[in-house]
Amino acid sequence: MARKRIRDIRNEELIEATIVTVHKRGYAAVTMAEIAREAGASAASISYYFGSKEGLMEATMRHLLRKLRRAMVEGYAQAETPRERLYAVMNANFADSLFTVPQCSIWMQFWANAPYSPRLARLHRINRARVISHFLAELSHLVPADQVETARQALQSYMDGVWLQAAQSDGPLDSQAARLAAHRVVDLVTSRELAA
Amino acid sequence: MARKRIRDIRNEELIEATIVTVHKRGYAAVTMAEIAREAGASAASISYYFGSKEGLMEATMRHLLRKLRRAMVEGYAQAETPRERLYAVMNANFADSLFTVPQCSIWMQFWANAPYSPRLARLHRINRARVISHFLAELSHLVPADQVETARQALQSYMDGVWLQAAQSDGPLDSQAARLAAHRVVDLVTSRELAA
DNA sequence: CCAAAACTTGAATGGTCATTCAAAATTTGG
DNA sequence: CCAAATTTTGAATGACCATTCAAGTTTTGG
16 A cells, blocks of 8 residues: 555656646756756656656656546536537636646647657647547537538637647636637637638 | 858858758757758857857747748738738738748747747747737727737637647648638637627 | 565766867958 | 968867666565
């Protein structure tokens, strides 16, 4: 019991420290020593728990993806119509617990660096495919078949763009306003006017 | 005459090599030696021309921003209505010469790393303010005053999101389709239905 | 309480990299 | 053609960093 406990505690602490430190210094500049200091540990302990720097980054990204997925399925469970499920996707992405400057910032860091790390790229690809299929599934009930892909592209671009802008924001974010705005975008994109 | 010529030629070659190499290896991993090799020069010559790695990155970002700005003013000159000018902004961002995978990719690299480099951050801030004011100026003629900011946020998020997705794309991009889709988004956002 | 297992880290290692510099090559202006 | 200015680079420098390892400390299970 306790054997597992300690490992889990350290994992969590080190991942949290990674989020804070990558946000503060950037993916390109962050060092093991900085992350370790933030966590009150030594750089050597990171190697002990995660094997390597890349292992730590992968674990941190997994942590963030898990958090997002949890928020998503939670909202999905209560949604009953395709439109409500689209709202649920947006609500998850702009949930109070996820839509903060540091988290959007670190998300961007991983996003930008995923193409250059096989382990991050893999996680990124899997997550991306999942989100796309969710969007397509719901949109297929709401817009003509030949517009589904265009509508998905629009919704997903908007969602990503909001995160990207949020990452650059100075002040704190208004997650509720973001959700409302996102709902409106869903409504617009699924209205008849999308047709060319 | 020739004195300036050589410097300009080298500047251009090194900046072009920087774009190619950063796209290939990522901002976090790229080295002076790699860029120099791509340009058929030595790492020392980069220091000679740009002073430092950060100087080279700043010059490269300036180059990209200049390119974007040129495309923008060109379209602006021909636009006659607020809506046409919004189209022009989109057309510039999704111009054939700019909307390519490598360029979207490197743009993301700079975007993600700007917050951690004072010189990049400065360029980024200036560009951002310029784009925002353009959007606001045109939107103020098209939507009620209390919706201008929301509409700007939506349009800009969409635009950024499309670039972000394009950077991750596997195949080549269809810039004309991107422009058409962007026009439709402009139409949607400036329609009466934006109202909550 | 005890031995074994798990955990922790300071210091060493080996490697990488931006930058500098001196010397050489090239170009320029006359 | 020549001297001065400019351009080029190989090698040296110094700094930084991820990872390893051996030696300790703490925790665990009995």
